[in-house]
Amino acid sequence: MKKTARTLNDKRVFKTLNPKFSHIYIEKGVLNNPLSQKILFHFPKSKIIEIDHYKDFFCRPRQDFVLQKKTPKLILATQRTPFLYERARPCHWLGYQRFFYTSEIVNCLFDCEYCFLQGLYxxxxIIIFVNQADIKKAVKEELENGPLMLSISYNTDLLVFEKLTGMVEGWINFASKHPDITIELRTKSSIVFPFIHKDPLNNFQLSWSLSPNYAVNSFEHQTPSAEARIKAIKKVTANGWKVRLCFDPIIPFTGWKQKYEQLIENVFAEISTKEVIDVTIGPFRMSKEHLKQARKRRPDSLVLAYPYKLIKDIYSYPATQIEDITKTISGYISKHLDKERIHAAI
Ligand code: SF4
Structure with a gap:
């Protein structure tokens, strides 16, 4: 029988799978790296397999992406240049001229049906690049050319791995010593410990993605509930950290307006607007190539199968629907927040 996301969601099938990280593939060159050792310490029962280059394992043809999401293997490797990638300037980040992202972890423990990573890799x-010093050195060198904004959670949800890697704490320490950098960490997690015992920093922005529970349960598999995310935001803001709230991607479902209105009321009942940097609103969108690949991998996903409109190599909703989504959500938010802090992602 052909494996699909639905058959693999069957609990009987799920029980027969290996636990995640049952096998750890490690490049011979990073066997003695301190971060490799720290990570291996967490998995005493895993089978360790030495490899020459992560691509020998990660880039094999004909892999089953959906099955791997259910039972991922871990790869520990060295990142080779480039350590930093330039990215297009998001329209709402006025004032920042130079944007980059790092890719220290590739792939994610969450399993959002709309995730572009399933079309990219x-x-x-999951790959964790353990040569942290090289990556920080590259960022320092780029800072010599002027201030920059850095996304550190672009190809993963970095915060979810924090107990294993300590990478977020490393970036908080980096930001505290380099005022010319602004770091953005995007997350759906409910993990807060790296922010509880650290003084808040103006140049470290926490961007929390929020969705109503209907979307969480339908499309954002294995992610925390809306309530758990709001609780996490409340904890970090109580400790002085400022947050960006991201209602992105929005996927209209039956009754979506009422569900988003309730979510937004719940958010602002718990979180003071003083602690909110700004809010972004973004309907679902994905590049043509990524959506093509993602549809092959998840043929039973209704989110991916939807007949989106293609404009300039990006699939999304028709312009009138995008306008409806943006206006509706910004209308709900503007009951609480000034319009200058509400931004449309497209
Ligand atoms: S949390 Fe982000 S990176 Fe992780 S699966 Fe969802 S969309 Fe992809």
């Missing part, structure tokens, strides 16, 4: 397995 040949594998659902």
């Amino acid at each position: 040949p594998s659902g397995n």
Whole structure:
């Protein structure tokens, strides 16, 4: 029988799978790296397999992405240049001229049906690049050319791995010593410990993605509930950290307006607007190539199968629907927040 996301969601099938990280593939060159050792310490029962280069395992043809998402293997590797990638300037980040992202972890422990990573990579397995010093050195060198904004959670949800890697704490320490950098960490997680015992920083922005529970349960598999995310935001803001709230991607479902209105009321009942940097609103969108690949991998996903409109190599909703989504959500938010702090992502 052909494996699909639905058959693999069957609990009986799920029980027969290996636990996640049952196998750890490690490049011989990073066997003695301190971060490799720290990570291996967490998995005493995993089978360790030495490899020459992560691509030998990660880039094999004909991998089953959906199955790998259910039972990912871990790869520990060295990142080679480039360590930093330039990215297009998001329209709402006025004032920042130079944007970059790092890719220290590839792939994610969450399993959002709309995630572009399933169209980008040949594998659902997870790579952690352990040569942290090289990556920080590259960022320092780029800072010599002027201030910059850095996304550190672009190809993963970095915060979810924090107990294993300590990478977020490393970036908080980096930001505290380099005022010319602004770091953005985007997350759906409910993890807060890196922010509880650290003084808040103006140049470290926490961007929390929020969705109503209907969307969480339908499309954002294995992610925390809306309530758990709001609780996490409340904790970090109580400790002085400022947050960006991201209602992105919005996927209209039956009754979506009422569900988003309730979510937004719940958010602002718990979180003071003083602690909110701004809010972004973004309907679902994905590049043509990524959506093509993602549809092959998840043929039973209704989110991916939807007949989106293609404009300039990006699939999304028709302009009138995008306008409806943006106006509706910004209308709900503007009951609480000034319009200058509400931004449309497209
Ligand atoms: S949390 Fe982000 S990176 Fe992780 S699966 Fe969802 S969309 Fe992809």
